[in-house]
Amino acid sequence: MTIPNETPKKTQVAIIGGGVAGLMLSQLLHVEGISCVILERQTRAYTEGRIRAGVLEFGTVNLLRRVGVSERMDKQGLRHEGFALMDDGESLRICLHDLVDTDVMIYGQTEITIDLMDACEARGTPLVFEARDVVLHDFDGDAPYVAYMKDGVTHRLDCDFIAGCDGAHGVSRATLPDAAAHAVEKVYPFGWLGILSDVPPMDHELIYSNHERGFALASQRSLTRSRYYIQCDVTEKIEDWSDDRIWDELEIRLGDTTAHRITRGPSLEKSIAPLRSYVCEKMQHGRLFIAGDAAHIVPPTGAKGLNLAASDVSYLADALIAHYKGADESGLNGYTDRALNRIWKAERFSWAMTQLTHRFPNMTTFDRKMQKADLSYIRASEAAQKAIAENYIGLPY
Numbered sequence: 001m002t003i004p005n006e007t008p009k010k011t012q013v014a015i016i017g018g019g020v021a022g023l024m025l026s027q028l029l030h031v032e033g034i035s036c037v038i039l040e041r042q043t044r045a046y047t048e049g050r051i052r053a054g055v056l057e058f059g060t061v062n063l064l065r066r067v068g069v070s071e072r073m074d075k076q077g078l079r080h081e082g083f084a085l086m087d088d089g090e091s092l093r094i095c096l097h098d099l100v101d102t103d104v105m106i107y108g109q110t111e112i113t114i115d116l117m118d119a120c121e122a123r124g125t126p127l128v129f130e131a132r133d134v135v136l137h138d139f140d141g142d143a144p145y146v147a148y149m150k151d152g153v154t155h156r157l158d159c160d161f162i163a164g165c166d167g168a169h170g171v172s173r174a175t176l177p178d179a180a181a182h183a184v185e186k187v188y189p190f191g192w193l194g195i196l197s198d199v200p201p202m203d204h205e206l207i208y209s210n211h212e213r214g215f216a217l218a219s220q221r222s223l224t225r226s227r228y229y230i231q232c233d234v235t236e237k238i239e240d241w242s243d244d245r246i247w248d249e250l251e252i253r254l255g256d257t258t259a260h261r262i263t264r265g266p267s268l269e270k271s272i273a274p275l276r277s278y279v280c281e282k283m284q285h286g287r288l289f290i291a292g293d294a295a296h297i298v299p300p301t302g303a304k305g306l307n308l309a310a311s312d313v314s315y316l317a318d319a320l321i322a323h324y325k326g327a328d329e330s331g332l333n334g335y336t337d338r339a340l341n342r343i344w345k346a347e348r349f350s351w352a353m354t355q356l357t358h359r360f361p362n363m364t365t366f367d368r369k370m371q372k373a374d375l376s377y378i379r380a381s382e383a384a385q386k387a388i389a390e391n392y393i394g395l396p397y
Contacts, residue, residue, distance in 0.1 A: 017166030057394025
């Protein structure tokens with residue numbers, strides 16, 4: 001069954017973007033009786049099929065449970081009580097459950113998207129796919145509206161607020177006045193080459209490996225589907241990397257031992273993604289608000305991208321609910337400051353994990369000694385391990 005494309009001419013919140021951020025915001029609003037319409041530029045099949053993150057903080061897990069979209073996650077998701085930091089073959093396990101008495105959930109973003117879309121359909125939330133040429137109007141005033149093309153016809157959607165959840169290249173951030181002037185960015189001199197394959201994971205937990213040939217990560221989406229990454233130069237071309245070449249490199253960087261043995265298989269997906277840190281410190285203007293990747297990008301090393309989107313929309317939902325239920329504008333006025341407080345802490349953790357686990361171009365002996373000293377300190381200090389664990393499982397909302 002497909003989600004109907006009929007759209008009311010008036011809604012309370014127009015949500016731009018049908019990824020996890022937009023879908024989750026719609027569910028948070030729906031349970032409070034606040035109407036919304038989601039406009040998504042891509043098809044449903046494309047949106048559901050995008051390969052993204054898979055490590056969920058406890059806050060994201062609880063948010064999915066709060067909106068009643070957790071049944072499959074609770075049945076199929078994998079609880080991880082720790083992860084390993086490996087440096088030139090020497091491993092240190094960060095015991096999340098022992099250190100902070102909670103854990104993370106492994107459940108793919110693709111599956112979350114499917115679950116949230118199914119919930120939209122069941123609850124009757126309008127979700128318009130292939131909404132093209134979206135233009136945001138009059139968000140400086142009290143009567144904003146969104147114009148878009150669907151099947152060659154121009155549509156107008158009047159609303160009270162516009163929530164831009166359409167990613168780094170979407171119209172929302174591009175339309176936000178002076179957004180570029182409030183941008184803070186760091187570009188890293190390497191990328192991640194990822195491979196997804198239907199093979200058993202090499203270990204029951206994630207392994208972050210710092211090797212002389214570069215970083216590698218062994219992760220998973222299920223007990224039968226593995227996701228691996230290797231650090232590569234940003235100029236690399238994916239067509240130059242055969243499956244065998246990727247598996248060979250992973251075995252070198254992760255170690256093909258009896259305890260941790262890689263199972264090879266054909267790739268379901270391969271891609272190269274550059275790494276960068278980016279924050280737009282202006283997340284609202286008038287009645288336009290941005291959330292998720294529209295507002296920030298983090299290196300995937302800290303597993304924070306999807307989870308930051310979840311906290312953003314949680315804050316935005318709280319603010320909108322307070323507006324409609326109690327005429328309280330403080331949440332809307334303070335949305336940016338509240339979100340940025342958590343965003344910058346996640347950026348710091350992702351940056352620190354990237355610094356600890358990657359070999360940087362032109363790295364000096366001193367730089368490498370600092371990496372080794374950091375890991376030695378972490379190994380000897382329960383307080384340092386606890387700090388890593390607190391950040392990994394997610395800081396409180």
